[in-house]
Amino acid sequence: MAANNSPLxxxxxxxxxxxxAETEMEYRVELFNRLSQTCFSKCVDKRHVSSGLHLYFYGSRYKESELNMGENSCIDRCVSKYWLVNGLVGQMLSAGGQRPM
Structure with a gap:
């Protein structure tokens, strides 16, 4: 904290x-959107079915309204790995910026 009692x-x-703060928020929103899109497209079963109830989402048909156990498990692993890699990349970039030239 600065001597003038300012939080800045x-x-x-x-x-x-x-x-x-705005840049940080934009980064976090973009990170969340990329994570969501990556894990959703990798893990959620979008196979078309020829009969029964069809759920439409952005023009695709889904078999069930809820995620099944396999999809939930895949998403858990995907999100965990995504955050792990994001953290490692952040550490590498921070360490790279501190190296003497």
Missing amino acids: PAGVTKEQAFGM
């Missing part, structure tokens, strides 16, 4: 802090 680091204006 020294030398950072409110506008800069808002800009950084």
